[in-house]
Amino acid sequence: MRNVVFVSRQRLVGATNGSSSYLLQLAAAARRAGCVPHLVQPSPTLLGRYPVLRLGPEMHVFATHRIRGVVRMGDWIFSLDPRIYADAARAVVSMIARRLGLRSAWTRDRQRPYSIALPWTRRDRSFVRRHARGAEAVVADYMFQAEAFGEVEVPRSRTAIVMHDLFHSRRPAEASDSVAIVGRLEEVNMLSRAGAVIAIQQCEADFVRRNIIGTQVVLAPMAAEPVAAAQPGRSDRVLFVGSRTAPNSDGLRWFLDQVWPAVAQRRPDVVLEVAGSVCHDFADKPSRRVRFLGVVKDLDALYRRAGVVISPLRFGSGLKVKLIEAMAKGKAVVAGEVTLQGVELLCGDAVARADDAAEYAGRLLAMLADAGARQSLGEAALRVARSHFSAGAAHREFEEWLTSTSSAPAAQVIRR
Numbered sequence: 001m002r003n004v005v006f007v008s009r010q011r012l013v014g015a016t017n018g019s020s021s022y023l024l025q026l027a028a029a030a031r032r033a034g035c036v037p038h039l040v041q042p043s044p045t046l047l048g049r050y051p052v053l054r055l056g057p058e059m060h061v062f063a064t065h066r067i068r069g070v071v072r073m074g075d076w077i078f079s080l081d082p083r084i085y086a087d088a089a090r091a092v093v094s095m096i097a098r099r100l101g102l103r104s105a106w107t108r109d110r111q112r113p114y115s116i117a118l119p120w121t122r123r124d125r126s127f128v129r130r131h132a133r134g135a136e137a138v139v140a141d142y143m144f145q146a147e148a149f150g151e152v153e154v155p156r157s158r159t160a161i162v163m164h165d166l167f168h169s170r171r172p173a174e175a176s177d178s179v180a181i182v183g184r185l186e187e188v189n190m191l192s193r194a195g196a197v198i199a200i201q202q203c204e205a206d207f208v209r210r211n212i213i214g215t216q217v218v219l220a221p222m223a224a225e226p227v228a229a230a231q232p233g234r235s236d237r238v239l240f241v242g243s244r245t246a247p248n249s250d251g252l253r254w255f256l257d258q259v260w261p262a263v264a265q266r267r268p269d270v271v272l273e274v275a276g277s278v279c280h281d282f283a284d285k286p287s288r289r290v291r292f293l294g295v296v297k298d299l300d301a302l303y304r305r306a307g308v309v310i311s312p313l314r315f316g317s318g319l320k321v322k323l324i325e326a327m328a329k330g331k332a333v334v335a336g337e338v339t340l341q342g343v344e345l346l347c348g349d350a351v352a353r354a355d356d357a358a359e360y361a362g363r364l365l366a367m368l369a370d371a372g373a374r375q376s377l378g379e380a381a382l383r384v385a386r387s388h389f390s391a392g393a394a395h396r397e398f399e400e401w402l403t404s405t406s407s408a409p410a411a412q413v414i415r416r
Helices: 018-032 057-061 082-099 122-131 143-151 184-191 202-211 246-266 277-282 300-305 321-328 357-369 371-388 396-403
Strands: 003-007 036-041 052-054 064-067 070-073 076-079 137-141 159-162 196-199 216-219 237-241 271-275 290-294 308-311 333-335
Touching: 003 018, 018 036, 018 057, 018 137, 018 159, 018 321, 018 396, 036 122, 064 122, 122 143, 137 143, 143 159, 143 184, 196 202, 202 216, 216 396, 237 246, 237 300, 237 321, 246 277, 246 357, 271 277, 277 290, 308 321, 308 357, 321 333, 321 371, 333 357, 357 371
Parallel strands: 003 036, 003 137, 036 064, 137 159, 159 196, 196 216, 237 271, 237 308, 271 290, 308 333
Antiparallel strands: 052 076, 070 076
16 A cells, blocks of 8 residues: 655644645545555644644544654643743733733734744754655645655655645735745745645646646545535524634625625624634624634534525635535525635536625625525535535545556746
């Protein structure tokens, strides 16, 4: 069986956000292809301010899991760096102070550097050499981990980068969640180091095909498990699900400021439920009509009762994971151009599109008032999810790449 080593510097404890869920799905696809997935995490910076982590059962998809700078006891991870414990204590005190209404420089939430894009150290490289020995394929989680390729003896054709996002398309003003900002040529050069690039959606796959010759493009969308039937839900419930990222926080704030007042005026009975770590950015918006639920372990009940799921994103690249999740739940979704980027042709008739505030409010109100329309749109969404986003359909190309033996030539960058 072929050993496939995934090299990642994201905080990966389970299917807690889109990027983590996606990587775990690729590891599961490797198992379906008859390979043995291993996870190597060479930098302790991934812990951020969390000195103790508990791994979820999903992490057992990896045959082995190595993290530098920690002690592991069963599914518990403990940092060996006392500075992380101090940072964690400082963050707790600051959070309590903010909840008590204190506002000063010391109470501000200070996010840690984006560990995924930090420069590689000599210790990082040594850790990969030691723990990736015997790999027959290496998959870098984000292009910044392509540094690992030089530490493992595998041919270029057996290396791949999980693209996740098109970083150069982000503007500096959009990077409030500390993601990396890189230039277009810099991104192309990093991606060209791999024998294959795994793209999560069609637009980004097309970008690689246009700009890098000699690198195989593997289209592998996020997969979802479709439910048995569409779920029209209740006419008094709207749902937003998202992690704490700049696109989610910005989109939800825009919706609350520009769209929700018109909806609430016309439908006094409607409640917006917000689930996910995005709630941390909205302590300043208490409302009896908006329920910030925080991280919810099992979202099934929320999806069942929601009449409409919204995705009001205004920027961001990559496949919008929660769009696919909602479609697989057979839900009526109202979304804009950014959310549909890369899947417009697949999802155009299965999602209610709205791009400005007035149109968004109108679409949402119309869906809430018509259970039949929600049923029909949910059925269309479910058909798309079954055809294109089931695990077998979504990851077929990746599984074929894992089991292929072809060699790829050296990449040539097209400089435009």
